[in-house]
Amino acid sequence: MIHTFKNNGINIVMDINSGAIHVVDDIAYDLINICDEKKIYEDGKAETGRKERLIEEGKKACPGVPAEKIEQAAKEIEELVEAEALFTLDAYEERVIDFSKRPNVVKALCLHIAHDCNLACKYCFAEEGKYHGQATELMSLEVGKAALDFLVKNSGVRRNLEVDFFGGEPLLNFGVVKEIVAYGRELEKTHNKKFRFTLTTNGVLLNEEVKEFANREMDNVVLSIDGRKEVHDKMRPFPSGAPSHDLILPKFKDLAESRGQQRYYVRGTFTHNNLDFSEDVLHLADEGFKQISVEPVVAKDTESYAIKKEDLPKLFEEYDKLAAEMAKRIGKENNFNFFHFMIDLEGGPCVYKRLSGCGSGTEYLAVTPKGELYPCHQFVGNEEFLMGDVFTGVKNEALRDRFKRCNVYAKETCKDCFARFYCSGGCSANSYNFNGDILSSYEIGCELQKKRIECAIMLKAAEAAATA
């Protein structure tokens, strides 16, 4: 299977099953598309006579192109087929069966350290920390310690363990965060583990003490800000309605600088209200942030701010515009990383990771302030998805098995999708929330994901051209 596209003046061919990415000229682009349409290398084999057929078809389709150019391009195409880098067959499906039998290992927890918040963001899937009507509550140290014990006990031979302090607003329970981290450092010594902590915060309570602690202990910090002041303040006000942008921006800038512009993200959400979100990304970049993630809101279509299907063409345009601007900034001082355009072509994940996705409900679990376990933060509060608790472990094994079987081959819509080894089947929570089934897919999310992958690959091609 291949996927061909043009972006920012670059012709790109993706060979889906090998992961090979080719930048091609117009002749090769047309010939590769002919191969695809005419199914010339459908079985992934470069057998006798096929190149000649391609040349013949190419000459018919491109009458103005010199014959020797077509012959040379066809030769190169066939070399790539022989090298299993073009029209490669999918040989992974059988591996899924083995993978679903793998031992139950938990390697990451999302700790809901505070089901409470000091902002009242209008799009919050956590319902301002209350998660489907759960009581306002802070996690106790006892629950936090039990969560880390549960993680260590269930992590098998995995050394690197991840713990995310999430909410609500984690800094409403900062004292317990500090004590949990200290407890984790003790466990590291006695159990030969390495905890990587992440703190997500809205910045309201960010101060010198938090900064010093975060820089010492947090592998990553996620700083919530949506972009332009008017955009941010419309969706992220205080409960009183007062704006929050001007309070948090200088604190985030200071924190980002103090971390050497590394190991953090400013993380925003765009909605139907700011479809021109590339302006928000560039605003954050022009404020000096180097690690930026601005992502589409996920909301029921009855909400006025939800992304609608008819918004997609505009959003595609915005991603293209952003990618083109980032391409212009390659190698310049004002360059920056955009999380959704980051892609690791050489050191990226193995095929097993790409097949199995995010690990929700299996390797990754969310813990409520009471210590209940859910498949991920987005399922918290939905009793149907209660898996157990940190004191007695995972009890709902049938549910865990459902998540374990969740992979790109189990999803009908993924089977023919070029993006399947990049998004790994998408977000189970989105699938469930929109279609009532973790094995379905969220159409708007898929369309945006596909566009982002194209942009990300175009940027890699632009980077390669800039360094050539």
Next chain:
Amino acid sequence: MEHIKTLNTKRLQSTVKDGGCGECQTSCQSACKTSCTVGNQTCENNK
């Protein structure tokens, strides 16, 4: 090659044999929390 430049040398097929150690990050741990972004992650063995 004259008409085609390949951007990457790593092939997914090559990760079948040695992959699956599971030491890598879970995707939602990085920043997303509302999508699933796996392709941008780094293999711990390549760090």
